[in-house]
Amino acid sequence: MAEPTSTPEEQHPNPNEKLVRVFDTEQESEAMVVRGLLESAGIDSDLTSLDAQQDILPGVGGTVILVREEDAAKARRMIEEYKQTPEEIETAEYALNEEPPAEG
Numbered sequence: 001m002a003e004p005t006s007t008p009e010e011q012h013p014n015p016n017e018k019l020v021r022v023f024d025t026e027q028e029s030e031a032m033v034v035r036g037l038l039e040s041a042g043i044d045s046d047l048t049s050l051d052a053q054q055d056i057l058p059g060v061g062g063t064v065i066l067v068r069e070e071d072a073a074k075a076r077r078m079i080e081e082y083k084q085t086p087e088e089i090e091t092a093e094y095a096l097n098e099e100p101p102a103e104g
Contacts, residue, residue, distance in 0.1 A: 017068055017069075018068070018069045019046060019066040019067065019068060019069070020066065020067065020068075020069050020072045021064050021065070021066055022045075022065055022066070022067050022072055022075045022076050022079060023064070023065040023075075023079050024050075024062055024063065024064045024065070025062055025063055026062045026063075027063070028049075028063050031047055031063035031064075031065055032047070033082075034065055034079060034082065035047055035065055037078060037079075037082055038065070038067065038075055038078060038079075041074070041078060043067055043071045043074060043075050043078075044067065044068065044071070045065050045066065045067045045075070046065070046066040046067075047063060047064075047065055048063065048064045048065075048066060049062075049063055049064075050062050050063065050064055
């Protein structure tokens with residue numbers, strides 16, 4: 001009898017794996033961008049919310065990204081590169097109320 005094979009969608013992470021924190025932010029949207037960056041590089045990650053009761057601890061909370069210990073160094077390098085990317089990257093676009101740049 002053939003042994004069943006599992007697809008990547010059926011595999012579950014080992015709950016006993018050591019996870020390390022590689023990124024934290026107060027903005028969940030930024031954490032989602034970083035998580036997508038890591039996933040595009042094949043690094044599995046876990047997004048964890050650290051929200052505290054705001055009436056007891058105002059301003060405390062945020063989102064943390066955890067990765068496997070063996071992926072931590074690569075993940076941190078990728079995050080550093082992401083942080084060093086200029087916020088406004090020049091593109092070939094121009095505003096609708098501007099004249100297109102002259103070719104020459």
